[in-house]
Amino acid sequence: MLALLALAASTAAAATPPERSLLLSADAMVDVTSGELVQDAAVLIVDGKIVASGPRASITAPEDSETLHLAGHTLLPGLIDMHVHLTSRADQHGYRQLALSDERKTINGVVNARRTLLAGFTSVRNLGADAYADVALRDAIADGDIPGPRLFVSGPPIGITGGHCSDENLLPAQFQHTGEGVADGPWAARAKVRQNIKYGADLIKTCSTGGVLSRGTKVGAPQYTLEELQALVEEAHSHGLRVASHAHGAEGINNALRAGVDTIEHASFIDEEGIRLARKQGAALAMDIYVTEYILGEGEAAGILPESLDKERATGTVQRENFRNAHRAGVTMIYGTDAGVYPHGENARQLSRMTQFGMSPAEALRSATVNAARALGREEQLGQLAPGFLADIIAVAGNPLEDIATLENVRFVMQGGVIHKEPQA
Template identity: 40%
Template structure:
């Protein structure tokens, strides 16, 4: 009713006539409206002022137009049109291969500039929504807000800001002189009260989601293993506080006990889940936890291990990580745990996000359709943006891409993006 009243008010202010708008008309032979359903044949998509207005059958359909409308036609015959892709785990402000000590000299302002570059690369690759799970200071928020304001091209961005970590754990600063460590230490806490405070501080800083390191991490410059870091009580404090503030929670978790504890605490997603076992999977299943498998770092690891890019302590963890590749996604699929697409771009290369898809099929046994659902409908539901994106339905934001080939027949088609409209803005039209 409220929207109807606003529409009538707009008409009244325009003297009883509809307000002229920018209209995009997209004609394609094949349209995937919902990755979980059969695609449509020749169709015409109509976008008005950045939102999907109509989906009409046939290539010659005439869109409803008002006097004064500005119309742009896009002939995408021979391509597959589908919803913009969603990456549930990226680090826009991080470039892969940066020396570990760069954290001591890189300012949040410079990190934001890096983030703007990577946001543009990411959206041109067909990813119109991302969840940025770790950035210094308020660099992530700056990138998010600049893109939303139309100052630069990029996807819709949900930001976590600095990851919450234990003192000396994954995400904290280590390997420096004490005074340097004190100056650049991570978003750390000890005990339930301190951890709740960190969540509140993140909320005050304007984040969209909370992320914490439930376990050790591969790229940390310390040999603390990949097992559980936070206590069960600390994890519950993080999740309960985030819930009270209306925020979702993602848990970085590799080791099985950390995955299990994070799931029991009520996190929305376990990101990585590398070493899951039966107990961890049961906990995820019982609590409705999504898995974000992040297989793409294995590409970077295999390309660069032994080249000197990684320190010896990190390389040792990488080799252990590579041995377990695929355990997470296979177990999740077999148990019926929802899977949301995520790459960990920033560890792997930005713009190569779609290389995750073949890995999902190879290691997890997913069908092309299941992988595409993970990167559209499932990811939108996990991120809480399903009302805006994830399918091509009238009323939703115009997040639309087109690729050469049929991704339901050949998943690598998603690496051949030729057209991108992100939130109604044309980013790419090859």
């Protein structure tokens, strides 16, 4: 019976969810909102949606329901990574990127989307892709042509000439190259927002400071003036789109928050004013505190420039301490990893680092479920195993509230009621 629902991981997902009902049970289930473990738990799924969940004994399934019991496993909501780059690869840094066509990068995205889904990330936010490759990937996944997470995409990131977002600073002047999301001035920034909306973006990505991996930019230096950021955010919000701003330095973080951005990416040098503004405005921080280990460990061999390695050395340790500070101060934290800088499919490694730097396992899980869903505006569909939510469900062996690193080995993946991965016998 299970065969009707199951799909081998290597084949494309069905375009429509199965119509039958399935009673999925396991030894336990994590209620991410309360942080409690529900023993002997079950979830009833009909037409790709959850209609009941809780202790197995409390659920009455229709007589013709299929059943699947995952012995020795714990169920959780599918995870959400709010900062990935599906079209990028961890072994193609620095000058190696220049050899890649937009088409080749799109094929990277097809491969990486599948890896990400099978790692238990059933939704992700893709923050920046050339040539609207992310829009094409999102639509191909939604149509059931290729397996992958539900995608929320930005299109080309919008940034200043020579900035971290969008421009390509590796090429000297005679190539006369300008990145496709480059816009200087409030009206040019508004025009790029409009263009990204025209071509299918779900949200807007910008940069309000320099970055670690871009040549010649400074992580502490602001990019865009407050006036430019205000124009960009106002334009995006007036169309109902949210804005994510890459920002390391405190001045650029605070400029972005004053302009009203919804999420700050990295937030490495956030100061007390930034923490105050984020709390006051309900902005969320996506602090990528795992990636520093990859950059400093394997980055040189992967082609990362020496200046970028220097910048990472000056950033990673401070960022981890500020993660602890911001969390302790009560800022909303969302799970964003910058996967693509390091290998896709390893997205869950950051969970254990979050617990090392001040979060409980339940708080780390909330950052990747309910908090992320709220930051996407999908808090009524994603991030919980509750009635009315989409059946995005994963399972791990053992208890993730005792050992959060079990999430690095997700054994079962269901997305919208379609099974993409099952425990190996």
